[in-house]
Amino acid sequence: MTGTKFHTNLIIAARIALAVAVFTVTSLAARAADSARTQLDEQCLACHSAEGLEMKLGDGGKLALQVDGAAFAKSVHSKIGCAVCHANTSFENHPPVKKKIASGREYSLGMNKVCANCHAPAVKLYEGSIHASLIRDGNSWAPSCTDCHSPHAVMAGATYNPAKGTPCSKCHDAVFTAYSGSVHGKATLACSNCHRAHDVGSPTAGDQVKNACLGCHEDAQDKHQKWLPNAKRHFDAVSCPACHSPQAKRKVDLRLYDNLAQQSVMEKAGVPQFESRARSADKKGAGLDAMALHSLLREFNRDVGDSKTTLRGRLEVSSGVEAHQLAPSTLAIRDCAKCHQQGADPFQSVTVSIVGPDGRPVRYGAQPEVLNSIISVDSLSGFYAIGGTRIKLLDWLLALAVMGGIGVPMGHMTIRWLFRKYAKKITGQADS
Amino acid sequence: MERIYVHPLPVRIWHWINALGFVAMIATGFQIRYIGLVDFMSFRTSVVLHEWIGFVLIGNFFIWLLFYLFSDKIRVYHPELSPMKHFQASFRQAMFYGYGIFKGEPNPHHVSVYEKFNSMQSMSYQVIMLLLVPIQFYTGVLLWDVKRFSGMIDLLGGVRVVDTAHVLIFIFFSGFIFMHIYLATLGHTRMAHIKSMFTGYEEIEEPHGGGK
Numbered sequence: 001m002t003g004t005k006f007h008t009n010l011i012i013a014a015r016i017a018l019a020v021a022v023f024t025v026t027s028l029a030a031r032a033a034d035s036a037r038t039q040l041d042e043q044c045l046a047c048h049s050a051e052g053l054e055m056k057l058g059d060g061g062k063l064a065l066q067v068d069g070a071a072f073a074k075s076v077h078s079k080i081g082c083a084v085c086h087a088n089t090s091f092e093n094h095p096p097v098k099k100k101i102a103s104g105r106e107y108s109l110g111m112n113k114v115c116a117n118c119h120a121p122a123v124k125l126y127e128g129s130i131h132a133s134l135i136r137d138g139n140s141w142a143p144s145c146t147d148c149h150s151p152h153a154v155m156a157g158a159t160y161n162p163a164k165g166t167p168c169s170k171c172h173d174a175v176f177t178a179y180s181g182s183v184h185g186k187a188t189l190a191c192s193n194c195h196r197a198h199d200v201g202s203p204t205a206g207d208q209v210k211n212a213c214l215g216c217h218e219d220a221q222d223k224h225q226k227w228l229p230n231a232k233r234h235f236d237a238v239s240c241p242a243c244h245s246p247q248a249k250r251k252v253d254l255r256l257y258d259n260l261a262q263q264s265v266m267e268k269a270g271v272p273q274f275e276s277r278a279r280s281a282d283k284k285g286a287g288l289d290a291m292a293l294h295s296l297l298r299e300f301n302r303d304v305g306d307s308k309t310t311l312r313g314r315l316e317v318s319s320g321v322e323a324h325q326l327a328p329s330t331l332a333i334r335d336c337a338k339c340h341q342q343g344a345d346p347f348q349s350v351t352v353s354i355v356g357p358d359g360r361p362v363r364y365g366a367q368p369e370v371l372n373s374i375i376s377v378d379s380l381s382g383f384y385a386i387g388g389t390r391i392k393l394l395d396w397l398l399a400l401a402v403m404g405g406i407g408v409p410m411g412h413m414t415i416r417w418l419f420r421k422y423a424k425k426i427t428g429q430a431d432s
Numbered sequence: 433m434e435r436i437y438v439h440p441l442p443v444r445i446w447h448w449i450n451a452l453g454f455v456a457m458i459a460t461g462f463q464i465r466y467i468g469l470v471d472f473m474s475f476r477t478s479v480v481l482h483e484w485i486g487f488v489l490i491g492n493f494f495i496w497l498l499f500y501l502f503s504d505k506i507r508v509y510h511p512e513l514s515p516m517k518h519f520q521a522s523f524r525q526a527m528f529y530g531y532g533i534f535k536g537e538p539n540p541h542h543v544s545v546y547e548k549f550n551s552m553q554s555m556s557y558q559v560i561m562l563l564l565v566p567i568q569f570y571t572g573v574l575l576w577d578v579k580r581f582s583g584m585i586d587l588l589g590g591v592r593v594v595d596t597a598h599v600l601i602f603i604f605f606s607g608f609i610f611m612h613i614y615l616a617t618l619g620h621t622r623m624a625h626i627k628s629m630f631t632g633y634e635e636i637e638e639p640h641g642g643g644k
Contacts (some may be wrong), residue, residue: 229479232579259586310590334474342467380591385477387467394599401607408613415534423536 044082045069058167061176064406068332072155072335084393108144108266109135115145125198141171150316162188168195172320177326182199202360203323204253205264205317213240215287237383239316241323242346243333250315250339250346254293255368256300256354257312265309266299269357278352278364288352288366290373297354307420314340315346340387434636438548439629442499446492447629451490454605457482461602486572493565507546509558524576533618544636560608564601571598 009427045062047053053065072078076086090095103108116123118232126145134142145151167177167190179185184194194212195201201208214220224231225318242250256265267274277293277299279285281292289294300309319321339346347369353361370376371389383389416423439447463470463478473481473608512640514516524540532540541550549557571594574581578591585591620623628634 065461135466215643227476229483230576230578232577236579240595295503301459340464340475341466342469377596381592382586384590384592384595386595390465391596391599395595397600398603398606401603402610405607405610409610412529412614413529419534426536 005103008095012276021293026251032099038081040083041072042076045072057103057104057107058100063101063104063107067152073114075153076156077151077154080118085111087114102396105140105144108146112145112152115149119145122198125196127200127215129200130202131200135188136359143167143171151340162190162417165191177321178321181327182324183324183325185324190261202358203320204357205361210240212234237314237385239314239323241317241326244327245317245322245325245330245331246327246333248317248319248325249349250372251318251349251351252313252383253361253363254311254313254345254350254352254370254380255361256297256352257310257382259308259310264355266355267357267362272362273355273366275348276361286367287350288364288368288370290334290370290375290379293352293366294379311352311380311384313380315385318349339385342372342387342390344385344388347385436446436543436545436635436636437633438543438545440499440503440505441632442495443505444629444632446496446499449492450489450496453485453492454609456485457604458491458606458609461483462594462606465599470580483576486576488568488571490569493569496561508548510556512551512554518551518555522555525550525552529618543636548634560565564604568598568601571595571601 004264028056034155047066048065051066054062055065057063083089090387112123123145131142133146135144142382147170165172165176165180172191176191179191194209195203196208196212203209219236221231224234228234278288279298281296281299282288283292297309297311338344350366350368350370351363351369352366354361356362368382372392373392374391377387377391380389459484460473460478463473464475464482467475467478482571512521521540528537528540539550540559541547574585574588574594575591575598578585585594616625616629617623619628624635
């Protein structure tokens with residue numbers, strides 16, 4: 001063994017000993033006192049509590065390196081100390097003069113893996129969320145762990161503040177403002193009560209939010225069945241806010257649905273087809289008409305061979321803001337005529353959608369007349385609202401049948417009356 | 433004047449319940465479909481009435497079905513199996529309504545206990561009672577609880593397909609009911625056939641007149 005090798009091994013051994021010492025000291029300290037900081041933490045904070053401490057990033061931005069020691073001492077992470085999350089850091093390589101961080105975003109995303117070391121179940125749920133999906137698609141705004149959980153000041157049970165909407169309102173401010181005035185907002189329910197904290201799904205796809213409603217309002221179906229005909233069907237085809245957010249503008253979303261697989265059709269990742277096909281079917285660019293919708297559906301059925309792709313309609317509110325303006329149940333819409341008559345507001349705005357790769361619906365506009373066209377008997381076989389989406393051709397047929405039913409007897413009667421003398425004469429001749 | 437007992441009591445009971453029921457179903461059906469255009473009752477009330485009356489009519493249908501299945505009166509519906517004979521008789525009847533009646537010609541059909549229907553009636557009533565009415569009841573029940581019967585509805589092509597079939601038959605009956613009432617007035621007097629549906633006895637007096 002040469003002197004150089006010996007020297008190198010000695011350094012490695014010293015580093016291992018330091019790491020073990022750090023871990024041991026941290027653990028002991030954590031056991032000794034929850035909020036007590038270790039000597040090592042104090043050493044870190046000696047520099048990192050300096051106001052304005054920051055480093056330049058590759059994208060020209062700056063990464064704040066200052067840690068509020070007092071807040072950290074109170075945080076749940078003070079128990080584990082600095083070294084558990086920042087395990088790559090040691091006194092020998094710190095500050096990392098040569099280390100370049102491209103951007104704050106890159107740094108945050110990298111730290112997600114560190115979170116998973118202790119919070120694996122939560123991170124796993126998060127990985128299936130719309131937020132993680134957006135990040136994978138390159139969205140630069142979707143939140144990573146540290147966007148919601150300030151790592152140096154995280155408090156047990158205080159991540160969400162229902163009164164202030166944090167951390168969701170940081171991005172969803174307009175929605176939170178609307179929500180604050182709603183019946184749920186006034187009751188200070190947290191966003192996560194409905195949307196979950198980590199496995200946040202797309203609210204307009206799937207049943208996650210509806211199930212959240214029914215999770216608390218367990219007797220909702222029973223209560224509705226007492227007065228609402230076909231209540232279960234309404235639960236399937238009408239979103240809760242469509243009635244319980246009475247001031248909202250409503251619309252119809254026609255979702256591509258695979259009848260064989262019994263699930264919504266999903267856009268294939270990497271090869272988006274829906275929008276291009278819809279555009280190509282919509283030759284006038286005025287939104288899909290009945291024929292265009294029919295040919296779009298045929299295109300999708302061509303792909304899937306035997307399986308039958310259909311459209312399932314769902315009545316929903318026009319925006320996320322309106323979805324959060326839920327009123328007390330006494331103000332909910334109970335007048336059936338709001339939807340079940342021709343020209344009703346919800347049927348004036350129609351979209352066709354597919355579930356995008358990130359779980360959110362990808363929509364394309366359609367003309368309202370698709371709901372009333374005879375062609376829709378085939379293409380829109382799974383959606384029908386009595387009165388509101390009635391087929392116009394059948395209205396004409398009914399008018400014709402009633403006019404015929406009244407007109408033919410009246411005409412017959414009139415001819416009989418006109419020929420009465422002639423008929424009597426012949427009858428008289430026959431009798432005689 | 434000869435009186436023939438052609439409408440046994442169960443048939444008369446069935447007929448008048450059916451008549452009132454169909455008028456109510458057409459009225460409530462019209463209200464359900466055209467709320468906003470006509471508003472003689474609320475949507476919900478018309479739906480609830482439509483459902484209840486519908487179930488009464490389904491029960492009532494079995495009075496008709498069981499009576500004819502278990503009595504020899506079923507002969508009134510026996511189809512004419514010879515297409516030529518049926519066509520000729522139907523043609524004669526159509527010629528009477530479309531031409532002969534204006535000249536005061538006698539009705540070519542002569543009512544008897546087992547031949548109370550003319551050939552046009554027997555065929556059209558069989559289509560109505562064995563095809564259209566059961567389809568209307570069936571689609572009505574499916575639409576009564578779309579969720580419960582979603583499997584069958586999907587099998588038939590979807591809720592819009594089922595509803596369209598229901599509405600098409602509704603349209604047929606909306607026109608038919610006027611024709612039916614009018615044809616019922618073409619007896620030897622205007623009220624003769626209608627009266628017989630109350631008493632059970634058809635009066636055979638004049639050689640001319642119509643069916644219903």
